[in-house]
Amino acid sequence: MTQYSFQQHFDDKIDSDNTIEAKDWMPDDYRKTLIRQISQHAHSEIVGMLPEGNWISRAPTLRRKAVLMAKVQDEAGHGLYLYSAAETLGISRDEMYNQLHTGKAKYSSIFNYPTLTWADMGAVGWLVDGAAIMNQVPLCRTSYGPYARAMVRVCKEESFHQRQGFEIMLTLAKGTDIQRKMAQDAFNRWWWPSLMMFGPPDAESPNTANSVRWRIKRLTNDELRQKFVDVTVEQAKVLGLDMPDKDLKWNEERGHYDFGAINWPEFYNVVKGNGPCNKQRLEARRSAWEKGQWVRDAATAYAGKRAARKAAAVETKAA
Amino acid sequence: MNKSEWPLWEVFIRSKAGLDHKHAGSLHAADVEMAIENARDVYTRRQEGVSIWVVESKNIHASDPGQSESMYEPANDKIYRHPTFYNLPDEVKYM
Ligand SMILES: [Fe+2]
Ligand SMILES: [Fe+2]
Numbered sequence: 001m002t003q004y005s006f007q008q009h010f011d012d013k014i015d016s017d018n019t020i021e022a023k024d025w026m027p028d029d030y031r032k033t034l035i036r037q038i039s040q041h042a043h044s045e046i047v048g049m050l051p052e053g054n055w056i057s058r059a060p061t062l063r064r065k066a067v068l069m070a071k072v073q074d075e076a077g078h079g080l081y082l083y084s085a086a087e088t089l090g091i092s093r094d095e096m097y098n099q100l101h102t103g104k105a106k107y108s109s110i111f112n113y114p115t116l117t118w119a120d121m122g123a124v125g126w127l128v129d130g131a132a133i134m135n136q137v138p139l140c141r142t143s144y145g146p147y148a149r150a151m152v153r154v155c156k157e158e159s160f161h162q163r164q165g166f167e168i169m170l171t172l173a174k175g176t177d178i179q180r181k182m183a184q185d186a187f188n189r190w191w192w193p194s195l196m197m198f199g200p201p202d203a204e205s206p207n208t209a210n211s212v213r214w215r216i217k218r219l220t221n222d223e224l225r226q227k228f229v230d231v232t233v234e235q236a237k238v239l240g241l242d243m244p245d246k247d248l249k250w251n252e253e254r255g256h257y258d259f260g261a262i263n264w265p266e267f268y269n270v271v272k273g274n275g276p277c278n279k280q281r282l283e284a285r286r287s288a289w290e291k292g293q294w295v296r297d298a299a300t301a302y303a304g305k306r307a308a309r310k311a312a313a314v315e316t317k318a319a
Numbered sequence: 320m321n322k323s324e325w326p327l328w329e330v331f332i333r334s335k336a337g338l339d340h341k342h343a344g345s346l347h348a349a350d351v352e353m354a355i356e357n358a359r360d361v362y363t364r365r366q367e368g369v370s371i372w373v374v375e376s377k378n379i380h381a382s383d384p385g386q387s388e389s390m391y392e393p394a395n396d397k398i399y400r401h402p403t404f405y406n407l408p409d410e411v412k413y414m
Contacts, residue, residue, distance in 0.1 A: 023384050070364075077361050084345045087327070093347060094324050153344070157365075296349075300325065303350035 014215055019145040022088040030214055033207065034144050035089050037216065039096045042082035043107035046100075047281050049075045051115040052124060060118060067164050068121060074157045081150040088146045101286050109267060110193050112275030119172055119179075119186035125165015127187075127194040127232070133158050134228045135198065138218035147216075166235065173239045187236070188244040195259075196267045198225040229257050326375055328354040330362055333370035340372050348373075 006025045013020060020026055049072045056072065059065035083093055099105035110128055115121065136158065139151040172183035199221040202208055211217040219227075229248075236243055247260035270278070325347040331340035343362045348354035354373040362368065382390060398404050407414060 021384065023381060025385070073364070077364070080346060080361055081344055087345075092324060150344070296323070296325070299349035299353065300323070303353075306350065 014143055014213075017215070018143075019148060020143055021145045029210070030216075031089055033211060033214070033216060034147065035086055035091050037211075038082055038086040038089075038147055039091065039099065040106050040108075042079050042086060042096065043100045043105055044111065045075045045079035045082060047107045047111045047285060048128075050281055050284050051111055051113070051277075052121060054115050055118060055121050058118070059121075064121075064168070071125070071161050071164065074161065077157070078154045081153055082147075085144075085146040085150040097289060101282070101289060103273065103282060106271065108197060109270040109275060110197050111281060112270050112278045113189070113193055114277050116189075117182050117186060119168070119182040120190070122165050122168030122172060122183065123186035123190040125161055125163075126169050126235070127165070127190050128197070129158060129161040129165060130232065131194045131197045131228055133162060134224050134231075138224075141215075141218060143215040166239075169239055169241075173241055183239070184241050187241050191244045192263065192266075195225055195229070195262055196264075198222075198228065200264065200267070226256050229259050233257055325349045325353075326377070328358075328373045329376050329379060330354075330358040331372040331374070332358075332362055332368035334367055335369055340370065343367075345376060 007027065010020070010024070010026060010030075013024075020030075052068060052072050052075075056065060056068050059068050083096060086096060087093060096105070100107070110131075115124065133155065136151055136155050140148055140155055142148045142151065169183050169187075172179040174180075199205060202220045202222045205221055208217065208220055212220065233243060233248065245260045247258065249258050251258045269275070273279075326349075327345055327347055329345050330343045332343040333340045343358075346354065346357050346361060348357050351373060355371055358371050358373055363371070394400075
C-alpha cells in the first residue's frame, strides 16, 4: 500500500466512526497529539491525589476517611489506566514520569491550588470531579480504542467521586453558620479554576480543530464549559449557596446561562508554573519517585533471584 | 523499554464463575506474584472479578491489522454457515 492509501484508510475509519487500534497505521500528528493528551491526563490523575491526600488524616469521621481513601485510590488507578493507554502508542512509562518530573509535561492546572479547609474536599469532589466527568464522558467514544476503553472504566468509577463531594457540601451547607460559610468560601475559591479546567477558549485553542477532526475530542472546550455551568447552577440552588459570579444570568435566547469573564492571565500564569502550589506538587512527585527507588530495586532483585532459583531447580531435575 | 522498568503484563479477569476471562488492561510488575496482586488492587476494587490471569505482554502475538482483508474476507460470502440461510416450511416450529 502507498502512503496515500494508508492515510485514506485512516480517514475513512475516522469518518465512519471506527476506532483506531494500537497496531493500525496512524498519522504522526495523531499519535503525537494522543501521547500528549493521554499522558497529561494521566499526570493529572496522579498529581490530583495530592490536594486530597492532604486531608485523609484529618477527615472529620471514619466514614469520610474511608470514602476519601477510596477516592484517592481510584485516582491512582485512573492514572495507571491512562499511562497504559499512552504506552500502546510507543512511549515508555519511565519516559512519561521523566517528562512529569522535569516539568516538561503539563498536568491540569487545578491541582496547583491549595486545599485549605475540609470544605475543599467537598468543593473538589463536586466541582473538580464534576468538570472532569463532563470532559471524560465524551472521551469514552474517542477515536483511539485503548484511550476510549480506559475512559469507560474511569467514568464508571468517577460518579461516586462527585456525589461524595456534593454530600460533603450539602452537609456543611445545611449545618451551622460557620459550616455554611466554610462551604461558600470553598465554592468561591474553586469555582473559577474549575471553569479553567476545560482549557482556553476555542478561539485560542490551536489544537481543537484537529482534535475534533480526528474525533479525539467530540465537544470543544467552550461547549463543555457551558454545559458545566448550566448543570452546576442548578446544583448550587439545591445547596443553597451563592454562585460566585455577579454576571451570571439566564439567557433566554441562547437557552444557557451567561457567565462572567474568566481570568485567563491567571490560568496561563499557573500553567507556566507560578500557581500557589506548583513547586510543592512537583516536589512531592519527585520525592515519592526517588524515595521509592530502593523498593523498585529490591523488587527487581527479588524477582531476579527467584527466577534464577527456579532455573537452577529445573536444571537439577534435568541432570 | 528501559532496563530498569518492570515488565509489562496484560491482565484478564473472569467477572463471575462460568464466564470467559476478558482483557481488562495492563500494568507493570517485577514478577508474576506482584502482577496478580497489583491486578487485584487495580482491576477488582469493586468486585469485578473472581479469577485473574496475567500474561507478560511480550508473550502475546497478534494478527497483523494490515492483513485484515486477506484474513477475514474469505468468510464474507459463506452465509450458508448461518442457520438463517436455510428455508424451512412453516410447519416446522422448532429447529
Ligand atoms: Fe479520576
Ligand atoms: Fe475523580
